[in-house]
Amino acid sequence: MTITTSACPSGDERVVLFGLLLETNARLSRSLGVELEAACDLPLAWFEVLLQLRKVPEGRLKMNQIADAIVHSSGGTTRLIDRIEEAGYVTREHCPSDRRAIYVAISANGNQKLDEALNVHLDYLEDNLAKRLDDQERRTLTTLLKKLNSSAKPS
Amino acid sequence: MTITTSACPSGDERVVLFGLLLETNARLSRSLGVELEAACDLPLAWFEVLLQLRKVPEGRLKMNQIADAIVHSSGGTTRLIDRIEEAGYVTREHCPSDRRAIYVAISANGNQKLDEALNVHLDYLEDNLAKRLDDQERRTLTTLLKKLNSSAKPS
DNA sequence: GACAAGTAGTTGTATATGCAACTATAATGA
DNA sequence: TCATTATAGTTGCATATACAACTACTTGTC
Structure with a gap:
């Protein structure tokens, strides 16, 4: 029995596009x-x-x-917020109108840290986005990703 | 001390674009x-x-x-291949020219499974890509992602 | 009002992954 | 040739996350 690799649609234009999306994201988010x-x-x-x-x-x-917003599970988010809260960047606050719910609020330290991080992030984006794509291209990419994204939300 | 939120570049066009990339990827890869x-x-x-x-x-x-290719660490890849090999979809083969190296080869079962998965994937792409973006848009997106991606490789 | 169904968040547990240390092999160069 | 350095892969360990079961609360229905 030969391994025919069958119709082999792995070269399909959409498959390539999806793979590219995965790869781009993985590389960029890892380096950031x-x-x-x-x-x-x-x-x-x-x-x-x-x-x-x-x-x-x-x-x-x-x-x-x-x-x-960050596309995590509910349980994962609880743990994540636990850690960020422990570091002092956010606080949990009770919600007066719904006693099941919890507000997560950014703290002064959190805001300070975020400013710091945004400086790094902006430098990073300058190197990795702006250097590779001009204004027009970035606008186009934004538009296309928005289209792609809105669809996947309700699942 | 007031929390000024400072210059607040969180609305920066590049920050938005990057966030969109993360979000799009997370939603699509999760649903796939x-x-x-x-x-x-x-x-x-x-x-x-x-x-x-x-x-x-x-x-x-x-x-x-x-x-x-899949943007994993070396150790993570070892474990990942361990699992896939155990399932019978790939095999490890010695490399004759370099005894440190290991080839990972897809098996007949692996090819069969991949065909199966590609059918699902293509249906998925039809629903989530093709329905949202026309040919021209997909080509544009592919081009833009390639530009973005090639840059991040050498790191 | 009271019960049923739904929703918000947390916790136990399993798993996947990264990092750093390690082994084995290859390449370099004095 | 031998020693040094670099590379391929694996392993111990720590951690981040998902899923499912759970508690507490709310909403809807009779």
């Missing part, structure tokens, strides 16, 4: 993670959480909102 | 992983390895080539 860790002693996942918290004017989100 | 696992009982990481092996005509790669 290394830099953040080295320069700020801040894991990438923590950075993502702090960034999400800064995005909203109140500076706080519920556990499940964070879990959704 | 769930489908592959459900339909073929094949973890996404295994699928990635098998796909890399099929990409090359010989159907085999050295450990470090695999590690690089």
